[in-house]
Amino acid sequence: MDAALGPPEKMAENADELTPMMSQYFELCERYDDSLVLFQVGDFYEAFEAAAEKVARLCEITLTKREDSTGQYAMAGIPIDNAESYVETLLDAGYRVAVADQVEDPDEVSGVVERAVTRIITPGTLTEDALLRSPDNNYVAALTTDSRRFGLALLDVSTGDFYATSANDVDAIADEVGRFAPAEAIVGPNVAGATDADDVFGPACMVTPYDEHVFERDVAGERVGSYFGDPDSLLADDVEVRACGALLEYAEYTRGGQSGTADEIAETATGHGRLDYLNHLTRYDPREYMLLDAVALDSLELFERRSVRGHEGRTLVDTLDETACALGRRQLNDWIRRPLLDEERIEGRHAAVEELVGDVQTRERLRDLLTDVYDLERLISRVSRGRANARDLRSLAATLGVVPEVKAAIADAESDLLADLHETLDPLTAVREEIEHAIREDPPQEVTEGNVVKPGYDETLDDLRETERSGKQWIADLQADERERTGIESLKVDHHAVHGYYIEVTDANADLVPEDYQRRQTLKNAERYVTPELKDREDEIFRAEQRADDREYELFRQVRDDVAAESERVQALADRLATLDVLVAFGEVAANHDYCRPSVGGEAIDVEGGRHPVVERAEDSFVPNDARFTPDQRFAVITGPNMSGKSTYMRQVALTCVLAQAGSFVPARSAALPVVDRVFTRVGASDDIAGGRSTFMIEMTELADILSGATEDSLILLDEVGRGTSTADGLAIARAVTEHVHDEIGAYTLFATHHHELTAAADDLTGVFTLHFETRQVDGEVVFEHRVAPGAAAASYGVEVAKMAGIPDAVVDRSRTLLDDERAADSVSDAATVGGDPATNGHGVTSDQESADYGAKDEPDDQSPAAPTDDARLSKELRDLDVATMTPLEAMNALAELKERVDD
Numbered sequence: 001m002d003a004a005l006g007p008p009e010k011m012a013e014n015a016d017e018l019t020p021m022m023s024q025y026f027e028l029c030e031r032y033d034d035s036l037v038l039f040q041v042g043d044f045y046e047a048f049e050a051a052a053e054k055v056a057r058l059c060e061i062t063l064t065k066r067e068d069s070t071g072q073y074a075m076a077g078i079p080i081d082n083a084e085s086y087v088e089t090l091l092d093a094g095y096r097v098a099v100a101d102q103v104e105d106p107d108e109v110s111g112v113v114e115r116a117v118t119r120i121i122t123p124g125t126l127t128e129d130a131l132l133r134s135p136d137n138n139y140v141a142a143l144t145t146d147s148r149r150f151g152l153a154l155l156d157v158s159t160g161d162f163y164a165t166s167a168n169d170v171d172a173i174a175d176e177v178g179r180f181a182p183a184e185a186i187v188g189p190n191v192a193g194a195t196d197a198d199d200v201f202g203p204a205c206m207v208t209p210y211d212e213h214v215f216e217r218d219v220a221g222e223r224v225g226s227y228f229g230d231p232d233s234l235l236a237d238d239v240e241v242r243a244c245g246a247l248l249e250y251a252e253y254t255r256g257g258q259s260g261t262a263d264e265i266a267e268t269a270t271g272h273g274r275l276d277y278l279n280h281l282t283r284y285d286p287r288e289y290m291l292l293d294a295v296a297l298d299s300l301e302l303f304e305r306r307s308v309r310g311h312e313g314r315t316l317v318d319t320l321d322e323t324a325c326a327l328g329r330r331q332l333n334d335w336i337r338r339p340l341l342d343e344e345r346i347e348g349r350h351a352a353v354e355e356l357v358g359d360v361q362t363r364e365r366l367r368d369l370l371t372d373v374y375d376l377e378r379l380i381s382r383v384s385r386g387r388a389n390a391r392d393l394r395s396l397a398a399t400l401g402v403v404p405e406v407k408a409a410i411a412d413a414e415s416d417l418l419a420d421l422h423e424t425l426d427p428l429t430a431v432r433e434e435i436e437h438a439i440r441e442d443p444p445q446e447v448t449e450g451n452v453v454k455p456g457y458d459e460t461l462d463d464l465r466e467t468e469r470s471g472k473q474w475i476a477d478l479q480a481d482e483r484e485r486t487g488i489e490s491l492k493v494d495h496h497a498v499h500g501y502y503i504e505v506t507d508a509n510a511d512l513v514p515e516d517y518q519r520r521q522t523l524k525n526a527e528r529y530v531t532p533e534l535k536d537r538e539d540e541i542f543r544a545e546q547r548a549d550d551r552e553y554e555l556f557r558q559v560r561d562d563v564a565a566e567s568e569r570v571q572a573l574a575d576r577l578a579t580l581d582v583l584v585a586f587g588e589v590a591a592n593h594d595y596c597r598p599s600v601g602g603e604a605i606d607v608e609g610g611r612h613p614v615v616e617r618a619e620d621s622f623v624p625n626d627a628r629f630t631p632d633q634r635f636a637v638i639t640g641p642n643m644s645g646k647s648t649y650m651r652q653v654a655l656t657c658v659l660a661q662a663g664s665f666v667p668a669r670s671a672a673l674p675v676v677d678r679v680f681t682r683v684g685a686s687d688d689i690a691g692g693r694s695t696f697m698i699e700m701t702e703l704a705d706i707l708s709g710a711t712e713d714s715l716i717l718l719d720e721v722g723r724g725t726s727t728a729d730g731l732a733i734a735r736a737v738t739e740h741v742h743d744e745i746g747a748y749t750l751f752a753t754h755h756h757e758l759t760a761a762a763d764d765l766t767g768v769f770t771l772h773f774e775t776r777q778v779d780g781e782v783v784f785e786h787r788v789a790p791g792a793a794a795a796s797y798g799v800e801v802a803k804m805a806g807i808p809d810a811v812v813d814r815s816r817t818l819l820d821d822e823r824a825a826d827s828v829s830d831a832a833t834v835g836g837d838p839a840t841n842g843h844g845v846t847s848d849q850e851s852a853d854y855g856a857k858d859e860p861d862d863q864s865p866a867a868p869t870d871d872a873r874l875s876k877e878l879r880d881l882d883v884a885t886m887t888p889l890e891a892m893n894a895l896a897e898l899k900e901r902v903d904d
């Protein structure tokens with residue numbers, strides 16, 4: 001990013017001589033040197049010099065020039081009316097945009113109009129609806145550290161969601177970052193020495209080192225205190241206070257507040273930029289939630305879809321998203337991102353979902369009502385920032401109007417959670433009534449031009465409007481009155497934007513014009529006049545209109561302030577409606593897709609007829625599978641050909657746990673599950689070319705994280721560990737990992753592998769068992785049954801899959817020949833080694849596919865200790881020749897080949 005533009009050099013050279021306007025621009029560029037300043041000049045936002053060139057190039061607009069006594073400056077302007085799309089382009093290109101608006105009415109000042117930066121638009125602090133691309137949260141983060149701990153704060157400025165946490169280990173922080181996926185981060189002074197912030201936040205996040213001062217304990221503490229009271233009672237560690245304080249300062253700064261020196265804090269604490277709607281700071285310990293790090297979120301496709309074959313387009317959240325409003329959608333994301341560990345809370349959600357599953361009518365009623373719920377969090381944040389218009393207030397009132405009906409719909413609820421929601425849903429009746437009494441039903445976008453406040457709400461306003469109305473009526477009647485008085489039938493009364501009201505008389509009737517008419521304008525065939533009374537009336541109308549508009553704006557602001565004062569209650573209501581919406585969505589999905597209520601808290605995984613929630617929607621006939629892990633047998637080695645369903649099965653077990661702990665029902669006939677503290681995944685990786693790490697390196701790094709972080713309550717998915725290195729090394733690592741997880745950790749583990757040797761671990765390690773996926777051969781073609789069964793698979797069918805994928809016949813045939821040859825040769829040598837320690841077996845297996853044929857438990861010769869001699873090899877090959885089906889030529893060739901080998 002080359003965001004720091006600073007003031008243009010050319011202006012710096014003659015800074016003292018700049019025109020007043022350019023001097024303003026120059027100073028703003030100096031002050032906001034980390035941003036691209038867009039400077040209002042009338043209906044445009046202008047940029048000059050280097051910034052202008054950037055804007056012109058990125059936004060594809062013309063680069064022009066501005067010339068004054070001090071020189072010529074490159075200039076590019078974007079129209080204010082649709083500035084958003086241009087700003088979006090600049091954000092995408094990595095800029096912060098400082099919007100410098102005219103803060104005085106140009107008509108009312110002589111000389112240069114004052115301009116001030118009213119907001120700094122950055123990727124993580126967006127509040128503009130047009131720039132927020134989805135209802136999902138958009139977070140900005142702050143990270144800091146002392147030498148001991150790391151503190152992380154996360155804030156969604158558009159909704160007021162604010163979180164803080166801390167950890168000793170930067171990896172734990174990276175995991176939390178992964179959950180929230182902030183769009184932007186500021187980092188404190190010591191972070192650079194302790195870790196690589198770009199690594200922690202990832203490439204999609206704009207990371208900037210920020211003013212050290214605001215991270216100081218006292219400065220930060222004071223700021224946190226000004227919002228939420230004593231920081232020490234709220235937060236667990238100084239690093240959390242530092243991160244939260246700095247983040248608040250940054251958020252204020254982007255809302256046009258001052259960047260904080262100690263003195264300025266007191267000023268901003270009450271002034272411009274303050275985020276009054278921030279009422280809650282949620283301090284949490286990552287250990288309170290099932291941990292899903294970035295790798296797991298990604299590989300389980302909870303939010304983002306990886307580019308893999310099949311099940312197009314859908315993520316877990318999409319699949320579950322039957323929410324009716326934006327509040328619910330965000331809450332759903334949060335529940336999936338942070339599944340619970342507390343059994344009681346999990347059960348609480350399940351009980352509520354169960355009740356809703358069983359009551360279609362209530363569910364439908366609630367869905368209907370919740371569809372009418374606006375995004376209260378963003379509305380109240382706009383209200384508190386003074387950016388809400390009258391329509392926003394009406395939307396808020398409309399939402400409040402739905403609350404009593406929502407309450408009524410769950411009045412008889414029996415589950416604790418629904419009953420509690422019924423009890424605590426707060427209709428804020430007074431707020432709704434105030435808005436409904438004061439604000440018109442269909443107000444305009446603008447709040448300063450009248451038509452906002454209802455007649456009858458305010459006497460002063462009504463009087464002014466009456467004066468305006470009667471004045472206009474008098475003028476409306478004037479044409480008829482004057483025609484009668486003067487006898488001029490063609491006399492016209494009309495209004496002109498510049499000259500105001502006039503009476504028009506054609507030249508033919510000039511002699512009938514009365515004395516009191518004063519000439520104003522001469523046209524080709526007519527004259528326009530005013531009378532003193534018309535002038536007086538006009539002034540009266542104008543004054544009344546002006547004062548009425550002002551009065552309306554004042555009344556509107558009063559109502560808006562009154563609503564803002566209740567922002568905490570509105571936020572609490574938003575949270576409850578969101579909860580209800582997610583519960584209803586869970587109920588809907590469960591009812592429509594045949595999910596069951598899981599029991600949680602035992603020590604076994606016992607899923608009957610489980611399905612993958614996403615894949616089952618894309619497959620016409622999804623095959624349900626059981627999953628059974630007992631307290632004593634927690635490690636499954638899964639074999640089966642490519643495409644047989646191993647990955648799908650493993651993910652479905654993990655997703656079932658995630659869903660259950662998020663509070664949802666699960667796609668299965670029945671399910672008993674433990675409370676899983678963390679899901680680890682090590683499933684296929686793409687090369688991190690930019691990061692300079694090979695597939696194997698990534699694989700090993702992820703594996704290292706798993707081995708150091710997993711507990712006996714964790715769920716581990718391992719897919720093809722050791723694929724990126726030689727088969728012997730890979731197998732050795734796979735076996736050693738199996739032993740370690742089995743002996744030392746005891747986590748629930750699903751390990752899919754093509755190393756059939758690994759299935760032997762089931763014989764040696766009591767907690768390990770084998771599963772495999774079955775396939776059938778029908779007319780020479782492989783049919784995948786997608787059915788899991790105990791034991792190990794017999795063959796890999798890699799070549800058949802290659803054929804299905806469209807590899808040319810010649811290559812497929814050649815592969816078969818090679819494979820047959822190798823099988824013949826290796827089955828002999830294999831007999832000597834399978835079942836021993838793979839790390840020391842030293843035999844030359846050359847690919848995963850081949851290794852898949854090793855160690856199938858039910859092959860009797862697997863365990864035989866025979867040594868591979870040439871004779872044994874030859875005899876086997878001879879035995880395997882199927883003379884009955886060979887052509888004479890093939891028989892001749894085979895014989896010649898064998899003879900040749902004996903001769904050697």
Ligand SMILES: Nc1ncnc2c1ncn2[C@@H]1O[C@H](COP(=O)(O)OP(=O)(O)OP(=O)(O)O)[C@@H](O)[C@H]1O
Nearest residue numbers: 310619621622623641642643644645646647648786
């Ligand atoms: N239980 C099932 N019922 C129906 N179709 C399934 C089932 N499981 C998987 N499939 C289908 O089979 C495809 C392959 O499954 P999956 O990717 O799980 O295979 P795999 O054994 O892990 O393959 P590989 O070893 O190549 O990674 C999936 O994309 C899905 O469309």
